[in-house]
Amino acid sequence: xxxxxxxxxxxxxxxxxxxxxxxxxxxxxxxxxxxxxxxxxxxxxxxxxxxxxxxxxxxxxxxxxxxxxxxxxxxxxxxxxxxxxxxxxxxxxxxxxxxxxxxxxxxxxxxxxxxxxxxxxxxxxxxxxxxxxxxxxxxxxxxxxxxxxxxxxxxxxxxxxxxxxxxxxxxxxxxxxxxxxxxxxxxxxxxxxxxxxxxxxxxxxxxxxxxxxxxxxxxxxxxxxxxxxxxxxxxxxxxxxxxxxxxxxxxxxx
Ligand code: CA
Numbered sequence: 326x327x328x329x330x331x332x333x334x335x336x337x338x339x340x341x342x343x344x345x346x347x348x349x350x351x352x353x354x355x356x357x358x359x360x361x362x363x364x365x366x367x368x369x370x371x372x373x374x375x376x377x378x379x380x381x382x383x384x385x386x387x388x389x390x391x392x393x394x395x396x397x398x399x400x401x402x403x404x405x406x407x408x409x410x411x412x413x414x415x416x417x418x419x420x421x422x423x424x425x426x427x428x429x430x431x432x433x434x435x436x437x438x439x440x441x442x443x444x445x446x447x448x449x450x451x452x453x454x455x456x457x458x459x460x461x462x463x464x465x466x467x468x469x470x471x472x473x474x475x476x477x478x479x480x481x482x483x484x485x486x487x488x489x490x491x492x493x494x495x496x497x498x499x500x501x502x503x504x505x506x507x508x509x510x511x512x513x514x515x516x517x518x519x520x521x522x523x524x525x526x527x528x529x530x531x532x533x534x535x536x537x538x539x540x541x542x543x544x545x546x547x548x549x550x551x552x553x554x555x556x557x558x559x560x561x562x563x564x565x566x567x568x569x570x571x572x573x574x575x576x577x578x579x
Pocket of ligand 1: 529567
């Protein structure tokens with residue numbers, strides 16, 4: 326499978342620093358977005374560590390797709406899903422070791438969402454409320470389920486989606502790379518077709534720009550660069566309360 330991609334990141338309109346990070350490595354087929362949390366610039370460290378650590382593991386295992394050591398290989402998952410899952414678990418351990426080595430990093434954490442294009446399959450992994458969307462034809466689907474307090478309340482029928490957007494706890498994530506005990510990233514295996522577009526983003530986009538607006542802005546004929554620029558602009562027009570990161574991928578050849 327061959328893909329093209331573009332990305333943009335912006336601090337937003339109200340924050341001075343940008344604690345989001347992204348990585349794109351088309352040779353590895355790896356694309357990721359991380360949204361760091363924690364004061365005193367530590368959020369920036371957490372998101373960068375996640376991107377570097379996941380990338381390093383996927384790179385190391387490029388020649389041996391069944392390699393997940395020291396994380397157990399799960400026979401029910403594809404090789405790509407196993408690699409990505411192991412990469413996330415090891416990245417969480419890296420966050421733990423950074424915190425252990427530097428006390429000013431205490432309390433830092435990061436979400437992470439990644440897409441790995443492996444041969445003719447695409448696999449996504451995530452922890453937290455950073456998302457992957459898939460645009461197929463004129464249909465936009467959110468592939469990831471937010472690991473957030475409000476999303477869990479919506480799922481349980483205790484909160485409406487509109488109320489969740491405004492809720493004071495809308496930024497509380499229930500799963501993230503905190504350096505805590507074993508991380509359990511969620512794996513999604515979308516079926517993709519030539520022409521599909523995938524969008525990875527932090528909640529600085531999805532918290533402000535609606536599903537319908539994302540569908541309209543992600544659609545061709547706009548180039549991926551234009552898509553990224555317009556999505557960031559739209560989030561800033563919506564107040565830009567948080568750091569905004571978008572990474573758009575298009576499936577060019579199956
Ligand atoms: Ca954020």
